[in-house]
Each structure stands twice: as structure tokens, then as C-alpha cells.
Amino acid sequence: MIGNLDTATLQHLWWLLCSVVGSLFLFLTFVQGGQTLLWQIAKTDIEKDMVINSLGRKWELTFTTLVLFGGALFAAFPKFYATSFGGAYWVWMVILFTFIIQAVSYEYRKKPGNLLGARIYELFLFINGSLGILLIGAAIGTFFTGSNFVLNDYNLVKWTSSLRGLEAAFNFFNVSLGIFLVFHARTLGSLYLTNNLDFTGMPDFEKRVRTGALVNLLCGLPFLLYVLGMLAFMKGYAIDQDTGRVFMESGKYLHNLLAMPAVSAMLAGGLVLVIAGVVLNAFSRSRAGIWLAGPGTVLTGLALLLTAGYNNTPFYPSKADLQSSLTIFNASSSHYTLSAMTYVAMVIPIVLAYIAWVWYLMDRGKLKAEDVTAQEDSY
Amino acid sequence: MIDHFDPVMVDWARAQFALTAMYHWIFVPLTLGLSFLCAFFETIYVRTGNEDWKRLTRFWMKLFGINFAIGVATGIILEFEFGTNWSNYSWMVGDIFGAPLAIEGIVAFFLEATFFAVMFFGWDRVSKRFHLVSTWMVAIGSNLSALWILVANAWMQHPTGMKFNPDAARFEMQNVMEVILSPVAISKFTHTTSSSFLLASLFVISVSCWYLLKKRHILLAKRSITVAATFGLIAAIFTAATGDEAAFAVAKHQPMKLAAFEGLWHGEKGAGIVAAGIPNPDKKPGDSEQAFSFEVRIPGLLSILAKRSASAYVPGINDLVFGNPEHGIVGAEQRIELGKKAITALAEYKKAQKNKDTAGMETALATFDQYREHLGYGYLSDPAEAVPPVAISFYSFHIMVILGTFFIFLCIAFLAGALKGKLENLTVLQLAGVTTFFLALIASQAGWVVAEVGRQPWTIQDLLPVSVARSNLTADTVKTTFFMFLGLFTLLLLAEIRIMTTQIGKGPEED
Ligand code: HEM
Numbered sequence: 036m037i038g039n040l041d042t043a044t045l046q047h048l049w050w051l052l053c054s055v056v057g058s059l060f061l062f063l064t065f066v067q068g069g070q071t072l073l074w075q076i077a078k079t080d081i082e083k084d085m086v087i088n089s090l091g092r093k094w095e096l097t098f099t100t101l102v103l104f105g106g107a108l109f110a111a112f113p114k115f116y117a118t119s120f121g122g123a124y125w126v127w128m129v130i131l132f133t134f135i136i137q138a139v140s141y142e143y144r145k146k147p148g149n150l151l152g153a154r155i156y157e158l159f160l161f162i163n164g165s166l167g168i169l170l171i172g173a174a175i176g177t178f179f180t181g182s183n184f185v186l187n188d189y190n191l192v193k194w195t196s197s198l199r200g201l202e203a204a205f206n207f208f209n210v211s212l213g214i215f216l217v218f219h220a221r222t223l224g225s226l227y228l229t230n231n232l233d234f235t236g237m238p239d240f241e242k243r244v245r246t247g248a249l250v251n252l253l254c255g256l257p258f259l260l261y262v263l264g265m266l267a268f269m270k271g272y273a274i275d276q277d278t279g280r281v282f283m284e285s286g287k288y289l290h291n292l293l294a295m296p297a298v299s300a301m302l303a304g305g306l307v308l309v310i311a312g313v314v315l316n317a318f319s320r321s322r323a324g325i326w327l328a329g330p331g332t333v334l335t336g337l338a339l340l341l342t343a344g345y346n347n348t349p350f351y352p353s354k355a356d357l358q359s360s361l362t363i364f365n366a367s368s369s370h371y372t373l374s375a376m377t378y379v380a381m382v383i384p385i386v387l388a389y390i391a392w393v394w395y396l397m398d399r400g401k402l403k404a405e406d407v408t409a410q411e412d413s414y
Numbered sequence: 415m416i417d418h419f420d421p422v423m424v425d426w427a428r429a430q431f432a433l434t435a436m437y438h439w440i441f442v443p444l445t446l447g448l449s450f451l452c453a454f455f456e457t458i459y460v461r462t463g464n465e466d467w468k469r470l471t472r473f474w475m476k477l478f479g480i481n482f483a484i485g486v487a488t489g490i491i492l493e494f495e496f497g498t499n500w501s502n503y504s505w506m507v508g509d510i511f512g513a514p515l516a517i518e519g520i521v522a523f524f525l526e527a528t529f530f531a532v533m534f535f536g537w538d539r540v541s542k543r544f545h546l547v548s549t550w551m552v553a554i555g556s557n558l559s560a561l562w563i564l565v566a567n568a569w570m571q572h573p574t575g576m577k578f579n580p581d582a583a584r585f586e587m588q589n590v591m592e593v594i595l596s597p598v599a600i601s602k603f604t605h606t607t608s609s610s611f612l613l614a615s616l617f618v619i620s621v622s623c624w625y626l627l628k629k630r631h632i633l634l635a636k637r638s639i640t641v642a643a644t645f646g647l648i649a650a651i652f653t654a655a656t657g658d659e660a661a662f663a664v665a666k667h668q669p670m671k672l673a674a675f676e677g678l679w680h681g682e683k684g685a686g687i688v689a690a691g692i693p694n695p696d697k698k699p700g701d702s703e704q705a706f707s708f709e710v711r712i713p714g715l716l717s718i719l720a721k722r723s724a725s726a727y728v729p730g731i732n733d734l735v736f737g738n739p740e741h742g743i744v745g746a747e748q749r750i751e752l753g754k755k756a757i758t759a760l761a762e763y764k765k766a767q768k769n770k771d772t773a774g775m776e777t778a779l780a781t782f783d784q785y786r787e788h789l790g791y792g793y794l795s796d797p798a799e800a801v802p803p804v805a806i807s808f809y810s811f812h813i814m815v816i817l818g819t820f821f822i823f824l825c826i827a828f829l830a831g832a833l834k835g836k837l838e839n840l841t842v843l844q845l846a847g848v849t850t851f852f853l854a855l856i857a858s859q860a861g862w863v864v865a866e867v868g869r870q871p872w873t874i875q876d877l878l879p880v881s882v883a884r885s886n887l888t889a890d891t892v893k894t895t896f897f898m899f900l901g902l903f904t905l906l907l908l909a910e911i912r913i914m915t916t917q918i919g920k921g922p923e924e925d
Contacts, residue, residue, distance in 0.1 A: 092535055095527035098486065103519035105493060110516035113508020113584075120494060121501025121885035128498065128895055131491055132902070138487035139906055142479055148916035150909035188764050189583045190505050192886055199891070368509045369579070369586040379517050386524050393528050393548075396540050413535075 045373035046363045049111035050344045052380055056104045058336030061216070062329045063097035066090050067164035068224030068251075070137075071217070073157060076225065076243040084145075084407040084414070087160075089231045090224075091141040091414040092397065096390065098138065110376055114190060114366035115351050122184045122192045123177075123200025126170055133167030141414045168220050172213025173203040178343040179288065180208050181272065181354035195355040208265050211258040218255030222248050222309075223332065226316055226325040233401035248324065249317040252310070266342070267292075272352035274362055281349055281357040291346045298341050305334030423889040424881050427499040430896045432866070434491050436859060437903045441485035441910075443858050446560055446607060447614020447649075448478045449553035452533075453546075454641055460546050470634050472537075473922035474618065475549075477914060479534060484910045488903060499892060503873055503883035510576050510587040511566055514594075518562035525555030560610075561603050568599035570874050571865070572667040578786055580763050580779060585877070598667060601660040602865075608652035609861065612821060613854040615646030619828060621918055623847030626838060631921050639847075640832040647825035654818055658719060664868075665720035665728070668875055671868035673731045674802045675811035676716055679705045681729040681738060685716040690812070693805045699735040699798050731804070735797045746791060746800035753792025756785035790877040799879075802870040810863040817857040824850060 040048070069090045077083040109116040120127050136159035143149045144156035182203070183196040196202045203209045225247030234241035271287025274280070284290070292299045308331025316324030344350035349360035367373065407413045452475050459467035493515060497504050504511070532540060532548035540548070569575075575592030576585045587593065619642050622635035665672045672678075677693045678685060691709035717726040729743055737745030744752075759782035766774030794800060824846065831837045837844075869875060873883035 088535075092531045095486070095530060096524075098490070099519070099523045099527040102490060102493060102523060103516070105497075106512070106516040106519040109497070109504070109508055110512030113512050114505055116497045116508060116512065117501040117505035120497025121499070121504070121887070124498055124885070124887060124891065127494060128898075131494055132898070134490055135487045135902065135906075138490070139483045139909070142483035143909055143913060146480070146913045146916070147920075148909075148912035150905070150912055192501055194886070199887075368512065372509050372513055372587045372590075375587070375590045376513055376516060379513075379520060382520060386520060390524060390528050393532060396544070397531060397536060400539065 040374065040377075042367075042370045042373070043364065045370065045377065046367045047345065048377065049107075049367065049373055050350070050363045051341070052383075053104065053107050053111060054337050054340035054344070055333075056100060056107055057340055058333045060097065060100045060104055061219075061336040062223065062332045063093070063100055064168055064216070064220040065223035065227040065325070065329075066094045066097045067168050068217075068220030068222065069228055070160035070164035070224070072221055072224050072228075072247055073160065076228070076247055077240070078243075081404050081408065082237070082240050083157075085232055085402060085404060086228060087141065087144065088407045088414050089228060089402050093227075094137065094141055098134065101134065111368055111373060112361070112363070112366040113368060115361050117190070118184060118186065118192045118361060118366075119174075119182075119351060122194040123174065123182060123203065124194075125198065126174055126200030126203055129201070130167055130170045130174070133163040133170075137163035137167070145414060164220065165217055168217045169210075169213040170204065172216035173206075173209040174200075175216075175339070176206065176209030176212040177203045178340075178350055178352075179266065179269070179271065180206055181352040181360075183355045184353050184359060185356040186353075186359040208262065208269075211261045211265075215255045215258035215262060218251045218258070219309075219332070221251040222255065222313060223325065223328060225251065226312060226328050229316055230322045230325045231398060231402055233403040235403070237404070245316055248313045248328075252313045272349045272357070272360060274347040274349060276347055279364075281352065281360045281362075283357075287348065288342055291342045291348060292338075294346050295341070298338050298345070301334040301341075302338035305331045305336075305338060307331070309335065420889060421881065423887060423892055424884050426889050426892040426896055427884055427887075428880060430499060430892060430899065431492075431495060433896065434488065434495060434899055434903070435862065435866075437899075437907065438485065438488040438492055439859060439862060440855065440907070441481050441488065442560075443606075443610035443613040444481050444617055445478070445485050445556050446610035447612070448474065448481070448617065449549075449556050450611060451614055451618060451642060451645060452478055453549045453553045454645065455638075456546050456549050458641075460542055466633065467637075469922050470637060473634065474638070475533065476917060477621075480910060480913050480917065482530070484906055487906060491899070499885050499887070500873070500883045501885040503878065506584045506878060506883075507573075507576075507874065508584070510569060510573075510585060510593060513587065513590065514562045514566040514569075518559050522555050522559035522562060525551055526559065529555065557607055560607055564602045564606055565594055565596075565599045567865075568596055568602045569593055570872075571602075571869060572596060572598040572663075573874050573877060578789075580760060580782060581767070583760070583764075598663050601656060601663045605653065605656035605660045605861075608649050608656055609818075609858060611649035612646055612653050612825075613851075613858050615642040615649060615825070616821065616850045616854040618642035619646065619847045620849070620851035623844040624918070625921070626844045627841070627848065632838065634922055636832065636837055639828055639837060643825050643828035643832055647822070647829055650818070650822045650825050654822065657815070657818065661719050662722065668869060669729050670731065670734045670800065671802065671807070671864075672720060673729065673734060674804045675807040675864050675868050677705055677804060677808045678716070678728060678730040679732050681727060681733040681741065681743075683717070683727045684714045684725050685720075685728040686711045686713040687715040687719070688808075688812075691808075693808050695805055697804070699732055699801055731801055735800060745797065746794070747797040749788045749791035750794050750797060752785045752788040753790060753794070755792070756782055756789045757792040759785065787876070790872065790874070790879055790882075793879050793882050794871065799871050802868050807864055807868040810860040810867070814857045814860040814864065817853050817860075821850070821854070821857075 069086060073083060073086055077086045140156040140159045144153050183194055185193045185195060225244050228244050266288045270283045270285050273282055273284040273287050275282060309328045312324040312328030312331060315321050344363050349362040351361035353359040452471060455467060455471040455474060459471055529548040529551040532545060533552050536545050536548060574596050575589040576587050579586045618638050622638045625631045625635040677688055689710045689712050691706045694704050694707050697703040697705055714724045716728055718724050720728050727741055733743050735746050737743055737748055759778050763775055763778035763782060766778055827843055831840055831843060871879045873880050
């Protein structure tokens with residue numbers, strides 16, 4: 036059945052799947068957000084340990100989702116993988132570095148003999164949550180603003196900026212998206228912690244955690260508005276349907292949103308859910324904010340990525356040479372590989388199901404102060 | 415296809431891959447094996463209900479967790495390095511190579527990541543049974559992830575199930591089952607996992623022997639050794655058997671690698687094995703230098719191992735470089751010529767395509783098809799480039815095999831000692847036990863050196879040499895990141911070792 040789908044359908048399907056994974060990653064960056072909140076919301080060592088232990092039960096999920104995002108893009112759009120990683124070298128290297136130092140920090144922070152001391156591991160976590168997310172945001176920004184590469188006949192990449200990708204961080208649109216994602220991750224972080232911790236006997240702590248969501252959303256808002264405003268009005272990259280050539284079109288991304296009402300609805304609905312989650316968290320006793328803002332994030336992320344890749348839009352455009360731009364059509368794997376991978380993708384619901392089940396089992400009881408002091412395995 | 419090829423950059427990119435892979439491989443085999451050992455220990459606990467076994471399980475799990483974290487940290491970079499340093503490779507074979515990596519993510523990583531949290535923090539939150547299932551899931555998940563990455567690696571050693579698409583200038587998958595069930599993939603997976611089980615068993619034995627020497631945690635140490643020696647012995651026998659199978663596969667698909675790690679310069683019938691020897695470092699293809707300055711040879715054995723027949727012919731390095739018509743071997747020298755024809759035909763095809771000259775495209779394609787199997791050789795300039803570093807391959811292979819044999823006897827000794835209840839008194843055995851983990855690390859690293867150095871100059875056997883697989887980066891850029899990784903990984907390794915030794919020093923909780 037899948038083998039009968041035509042190539043274009045499979046290409047759209049795989050852009051959707053990659054976008055879903057990417058958007059789930061954005062939701063899961065609550066871990067990174069929480070890491071950067073550590074100093075502000077946790078005043079005592081116990082509070083700090085509670086935050087770290089709560090995030091520490093989830094960090095691998097975020098990490099794995101990022102790795103899968105990379106793997107799925109490799110399998111489905113290898114030309115993107117080759118062009119972007121080999122070309123925008125430094126931006127990816129720096130991002131990866133921030134994730135390498137994250138991976139050891141939970142386990143090593145409190146262990147005796149850890150060489151660097153707890154503070155440095157906490158700093159690692161902060162760098163991962165701030166610089167890492169900022170640059171990921173900037174890299175996603177280039178899906179709209181374009182990058183500096185030229186591909187030759189054999190699809191070899193030549194990057195035309197000597198900053199090799201870091202130049203993305205000097206574009207106001209990209210940086211705004213990055214900064215927004217940092218604040219957004221912090222918003223989600225405080226929503227998640229509100230949900231996950233047992234604050235019995237710690238009202239001040241709870242107050243600090245809860246306020247975090249509102250404050251950070253407000254801080255991020257100007258950047259979000261700037262990004263959305265630009266998206267509506269900026270010139271965008273478009274593919275000429277008849278010739279396949281790439282050209283600049285004014286208001287392209289707005290046109291995309293208008294042409295795909297479902298995507299617009301996701302964007303609007305997603306943002307409303309995020310705001311609703313934060314409001315609920317700030318002005319009621321409810322702990323469920325994350326369950327509104329999380330799915331809201333997924334919808335918003337999905338809307339952004341679909342705007343970047345659907346409706347005859349090159350998702351990885353080149354400023355340096357328009358015709359080198361990558362589209363879901365010219366960057367994808369073969370029909371055979373896409374269909375084979377689609378069969379594999381059918382297990383994704385099972386994966387999601389057991390993740391949800393384990394999450395439920397493990398988080399039924401909220402994390403208490405005793406849990407981090409008494410347990411020998413705690414971080 | 416790649417215009418200005420920069421050998422210095424290629425060397426740094428290779429050095430970087432070797433560095434990151436070898437660091438990663440310090441931790442991974444321990445993860446692969448210790449996860450199962452933890453599952454065994456916990457199963458015994460659940461079956462017996464004996465709290466001592468729970469303490470024992472939690473002790474090994476703690477060490478597992480410390481090791482796991484740094485395994486993850488060193489692993490993420492490897493996946494992305496294909497894109498950053500080897501982007502031409504990623505483009506040319508991403509259609510095939512990307513799939514196992516994505517599958518690994520979907521079916522294996524999430525299993526590991528999800529149940530890892532239960533294994534560590536779920537003792538009081540889920541039922542005993544569910545906890546045990548989670549521990550098993552972590553073990554299965556980590557070994558499944560090994561399966562997929564080894565399928566990918568095996569495909570580079572023996573590319574199958576694909577065809578070249580000249581329009582896109584890349585290889586495309588044609589049969590996913592052929593990729594997954596390739597005999598090389600199977601021998602790689604079985605050899606790598608069994609040798610990792612062995613390594614982890616030896617880790618448990620090493621730590622336990624240290625306790626025995628110090629006369630601490632005696633009961634825990636003896637129990638751990640009993641389980642680990644049993645598992646280790648089975649794994650050691652399996653390692654030897656699958657290693658033999660791997661050598662058979664190498665003989666079939668990568669004869670040059672086999673000739674290099676055996677130091678066989680002249681092919682012969684009834685070829686012997688050099689059990690021990692010192693290869694002559696000055697020897698070059700075609701010269702008349704001695705191959706070894708010292709050697710102990712067992713006649714006929716190589717033919718049996720490589721071809722399963724004592725009189726079979728095994729080609730040597732010189733035959734593979736210069737060809738041997740008598741045995742139907744086309745040498746690298748000739749293949750370079752044929753490969754250049756394939757490359758020229760491809761360029762002509764591209765040109766004809768641009769000029770919309772269909773007839774020209776067809777002739778070019780026909781020529782290309784005729785020579786495509788030699789494509790990779792066309793990028794070499796000297797047939798000697800087709801020979802991997804002989805001495806490194808030879809020593810690595812022999813160290814691995816000698817140690818592998820030693821481990822079998824060592825595991826037997828420990829198992830016998832454990833069954834007779836004499837472990838406490840056997841100081842010499844305890845001393846041997848303490849050092850054995852380091853020997854296992856050496857054997858395991860040596861294995862990858864054989865597999866990867868032995869396949870030089872190829873990224874993909876016969877199709878794509880490393881010099882063409884690379885990204886368009888300057889040598890300085892790659893050198894910079896090389897030293898960044900070297901510094902960071904060394905720092906993390908030192909931290910890991912100190913944490914690990916501190917935890918081992920502390921021993922199990924509430925003893
Ligand atoms: C006992 C006799 C052994 C034999 C005959 C043997 C044989 C081999 C061969 C032929 C290869 C190369 C496969 C290739 O290039 O595709 C290899 C690789 C390897 N060996 Fe061994 N080996 C033995 C013992 C060991 C031991 C004791 C360890 C570690 C504890 C080990 C770990 C490895 C590893 C990690 C690799 C690389 C992965 C692979 O290519 O499968 N081997 N071995």
C-alpha cells in the first residue's frame with residue numbers, strides 16, 4: 036500500500052514526520068529551559084536538587100528526540116544533512132558541544148570525585164539551555180532567511196561565508212527566533228516543574244517556580260511578535276511550479292499560511308494553548324499548564340516547519356545561489372527508501388504509547404524533597 | 415567529483431573520527447554487557463527475594479549509570495560527524511546509510527532512554543516486576559541500537575542492496591533486506607555484542623577481584639564473579655566463534671584487509687598463519703624485502719580459516735595490487751585504469767545531460783555501467799594506496815586473538831574457582847582478575863582498529879575512498895575541532911574514572 040504512494044506524497048509525508056519530531060523536541064526543551072532557571076527559582080540546595088532530579092528523569096528523552104530529528108532528516112533528506120552539517124559547520128559543532136556537556140552533567144554533578152565540582156556541571160547545564168537553544172533557533176531561522184551555500188553538479192557543498200554557519204546568529208530574524216525559543220523553553224521549564232514537584236511545605240519555592248512561566252513568556256513575547264511580523268511581510272523563497280526554479284516572492288510565508296488554512300489554524304491554536312497554559316499556571320492552583328502549553332508548542336512548531344517546507348517553498352534556501360536551494364523534492368531520498376522508512380515509522384505510535392505509559396507510572400507521585408535526600412540513586 | 419582534494423584535511427577528519435569513535439568505544443561495550451549483567455542480577459533478586467541480591471544489583475547499576483552518561487555524551491557527535499566531516503559521503507550514500515541511523519533512533523534509543531529512568535528512579539515507584547522488565551528493556555534497547563549502527567558499518571565494509579543513480583550522482587537503496595541481513599552485518603553484530611558481553615563480564619570480575627584482594631564485600635564479590643564468569647565464558651566462546659566467522663567474511667569481501675592483518679604478501683595454496691611475528695615496516699608492494707623479521711608460522715591454518723579448506727588459495731597483498739591472472743584476480747593497478755574510465759564516463763554523462771543530448775547520455779551511461787564496479791579505484795593515483803597499513807592491522811589482529819584465547823581460559827579458571835568455593839584463597843587468580851578488564855579494553859579497541867584501519871583507503875569498500883568522502887572544509891577547521899574534542903573528552907574521561915573509582919572504593923550501600 037505504501038509502495039504505491041507517489042514520490043511527492045512520500046516527500047510531503049516525511050517532511051511532516053520530521054516536523055513532528057522537531058516540534059516534539061521543542062516541547063521537550065522544557066528540560067533545557069529548566070536548566071537555565073536553576074539559579075533563579077531554586078535558592079537552597081534541596082530546591083536545586085529537586086529541580087535537577089525532576090529534569091534528570093526527562094533529559095534523555097529530549098536528547099534522544101534531537102538525535103532522532105537528525106537521523107530522520109538524514110534518512111529522508113540526505114542532501115539537507117550533507118549540505119547543512121558539512122556547510123554550516125561551526126553552528127552545528129557548537130550546538131553539539133553544548134549537548135555533549137549536558138549529557139554527563141546530571142550524572143556527575145553530585146558524585147564525589149567529579150573533578151570539576153557541582154558548579155561547573157550546573158554551568159554546563161546552563162550553557163546547554165541558553166547557547167544551545169539559541170543557536171538551534173538561529174539555525175531554524177535560516178529555513179526562512181536562507182544560508183550561504185552553492186552546490187555543484189555533483190551536489191558538493193561550497194559554503195560562501197567563512198563563519199561557516201555562525202553567520203546565522205548575526206541576522207536579527209534568526210536571533211529573535213533563537214531568543215524566543217530560549218524564553219519559551221524557560222516558560223515550559225517552569226510549567227513542567229510546577230507539574231512535577233511536590234511543594235508541600237515550600238510555598239516560596241512554588242511561587243518562584245510558578246511565576247517563572249509568566250515572566251518568561253512576557254520576556255519572549257516581543258521576539259515572537261517580531262518573528263511573526265517578519266514572517267507575514269518579508270520576502271520569501273518560492274518554487275516556480277512549472278519550471279522548478281526558485282525565486283523571491285514578497286509575502287511568501289503569509290501566502291503559505293493563507294493557502295494552508297490548517298497550518299494557520301495550528302499556528303493560532305498553538306499560540307492560544309501556550310498562553311492559556313501560562314495563564315492557568317499563574318492565576319490558578321492548577322498544575323496542568325504544561326499539558327496545554329506543551330501541545331501548543333508542538334502545534335506552533337509544526338506550523339512553522341510546514342510553512343517552511345510545504346506549498347512549493349524551499350525549506351533550506353540559499354541566499355548565495357537561489358537555484359542551489361533545497362526543497363523537499365530535490366533533497367529527499369529515493370522513492371524506495373522513503374517507502375521502506377514509512378513502514379518503519381508505523382512503530383512510532385507504539386513508541387509514543389510506552390513513553391506516555393512510563394511517564395504516567397513514574398510521575399503519578401510528585402517528586403518530594405525526601406526523594407532527593409533519601410534516595411541513593413538521585414542525581 | 416571532488417575537485418581540490420586536500421590530503422591533510424582528510425587525515426585530520428580521519429583522526430577525528432578515530433578519536434571520537436575510540437573514546438566512545440571505551441564506554442559502549444561496557445554498557446552493552448553490563449546492562450545484561452544487571453538484568454541477570456535483578457532477575458536472581460526477583461526470583462529469590464533476597465535483599466542482598468538487590469543491593470548487589472543496585473551497586474552494579476550505579477556503575478552502569480556513570481558509564482552510560484559518558485557513552486551518550488561521546489556518541490551524539492559520531493552521528494553528526496558523518497554530516498559535518500564527511501558530507502560528500504552523506505550525500506552519496508545517505509539514501510542507504512541514513513535509514514539504519516533513523517531506525518536506531520526510533521526502535522532502540524527511546525527504549526533505552528525511557529526505561530533507563532525507571533531502572534534508576536523507579537525502585538519505589540513501580541512494581542518489582544515492572545522494574546525488572548524495565549531493566550531488561552534497557553539491555554535490549556542498547557543492544558538493538560548496536561545492531562542498527564553495525565548494520566550501517568557492515569554496509570560500508572560490504573555494500574549491497576543498492577544501485578548507482580547517475581542523475582543524482584549517488585547510490586540508492588534497492589533492497590533493504592539485503593542491507594539488514596547481509597552476512598557481514600550478522601557477523602559484525604554477533605562478534606561485537608558477544609565480545610562486549612565478555613568485556614563487561616571481565617569488568618565485573620576485575621572489580622570483584624579487587625574486593626577479594628582487599629578482603630571487602632566478599633560475598634558480593636563471589637556472587638558477582640559466579641554470574642560474570644558463567645556469562646563471560648559463554649561470551650568468550652561465542653566471541654571466538656563469531657570472530658572466526660568474521661574472518662571468513664573478510665576473506666570473501668575484503669581480501670586486502672585479510673592479507674594485511676595476516677601479513678600475507680604472496681598468495682599461496684595452503685597458506686599458513688603467523689602465530690607471532692614482527693612485520694618488516696619497510697616492505698612495499700612488489701619489492702623483494704622480507705615480510706617478517708621474525709615469525710612463528712602454523713602451516714595451512716589460514717586457508718582453513720579463510721576458505722574452510724586446507725589447500726585453498728589465499729591471495730596476498732602483491733596479488734591484489736598487481737593482479738594474478740592465474741587465480742583470476744584483477745589487481746588494483748588495473749582497476750585504477752578501469753575506474754578512471756567510469757569517472758570520465760560519468761562526467762560525459764553529466765555534460766550530455768546538460769546539453770540535453772540523449773544519445774550521448776546513453777553511450778556515456780553504457781560505458782559507465784561497464785566499469786562501475788571499479789569506480790572507487792579511479793580516484794586512487796598509485797596502486798600502493800590500495801594497501802592498508804600492514805603492521806598496525808597485523809599487530810591489532812594478533813593482540814585481539816591472543817587475548818581472546820587467554821580470556822577463555824581465564825573465565826574457565828574463575829568459574830572453576832567459584833564452583834569449588836576457592837576464590838578467596840587464589841591470590842594469583844585475583845591479581846590476574848584485576849588486570850583483565852584493561853586487557854579486554856585493549857582487545858576490543860584492537861578489534862575496531864583491525865576492522866577500520868584494515869579497510870583503508872575505503873570509506874565504502876571499492877566504491878568511495880576517504881579522500882572523496884570528505885566535506886569541503888579546511889584542514890585547520892577540522893584540526894581545531896579535533897583538539898576541542900580531544901580536550902573535552904579527555905577531561906570527561908578523567909572525571910569518569912575518578913567518579914568510578916570513588917564509587918568502587920565506597921562499595922555497595924549500607925554494607
Ligand atoms: C578469539 C578470537 C578472535 C577472533 C578470531 C576475532 C576476529 C575478528 C575479526 C576477523 C575482526 C574483523 C572483522 C571485520 O573487519 O569486519 C574482528 C573485529 C573485532 N573484534 Fe575480534 N576476534 C577475536 C577476539 C576478540 C575479542 C576477545 C574481542 C574483545 C573483547 C574482540 C573484539 C572485536 C571488535 C570490537 C571488533 C570490531 C567490530 C567488528 O568488526 O566486528 N575480538 N575480530
